[in-house]
Amino acid sequence: MTNKEGIGALLLRVVLGIIFIGHGTDKFQGGIANTAGWFDSIGLPGFLAYIVAGLEVVGGIALILGLATRIVGGLFVLLLLGAIIKVQFAAGFIGGYAYDLALLVISAYLLLNGSKLYSLDKYFIKS
Numbered sequence: 001m002t003n004k005e006g007i008g009a010l011l012l013r014v015v016l017g018i019i020f021i022g023h024g025t026d027k028f029q030g031g032i033a034n035t036a037g038w039f040d041s042i043g044l045p046g047f048l049a050y051i052v053a054g055l056e057v058v059g060g061i062a063l064i065l066g067l068a069t070r071i072v073g074g075l076f077v078l079l080l081l082g083a084i085i086k087v088q089f090a091a092g093f094i095g096g097y098a099y100d101l102a103l104l105v106i107s108a109y110l111l112l113n114g115s116k117l118y119s120l121d122k123y124f125i126k127s
Contacts (some may be wrong), residue, residue, distance in 0.1 A: 009115035012106050017063030019103065020076065024056025042086060052079060063110070066119020073110030080104040 027035045032053060036046035056079075059072040080100050088097035116122040 006115075006117035009110070009113060010117040010119075013063050013066060013069060013110055013115040013119070016076070016103065016106050016110070017060040019060070020056040020063070021060035024053045024058075024060060027053035027056070044086065055079060066115060066117075066121050069114050069119060069121050070111050073107045073112075073114075076107035077104060077111055080107060 027049065032049060035053065036049040039049045040046045055075060059075060062068050062072050080103055084097045084100050084104065088100050091097070114121060114125070116125075
């Protein structure tokens, strides 16, 4: 990986982490019980709200630290596929799933390629 690719992956990793921390903390601050109720209203078990919000916060922190980047990227791919299919797709592209699709592609990049520049992963995973 060239230095430019390493910097690009670092930027994607850190920004995605910040975005997901924001989304997860918003679910907790807005009342996680409210989010669980909304999950119930769209046909998903309410307890999934706790899992999703926790994954967003913990996964976001892990991405910023560069810890388990590929695993977190894969989990975010699954989360975003669910969000697009269950919620956003019906709203159309613009104003619907465009944003989640961009986050999904960034997550898929991190799943496939990782990001070792300024990461804890480089201490645990040999290239």
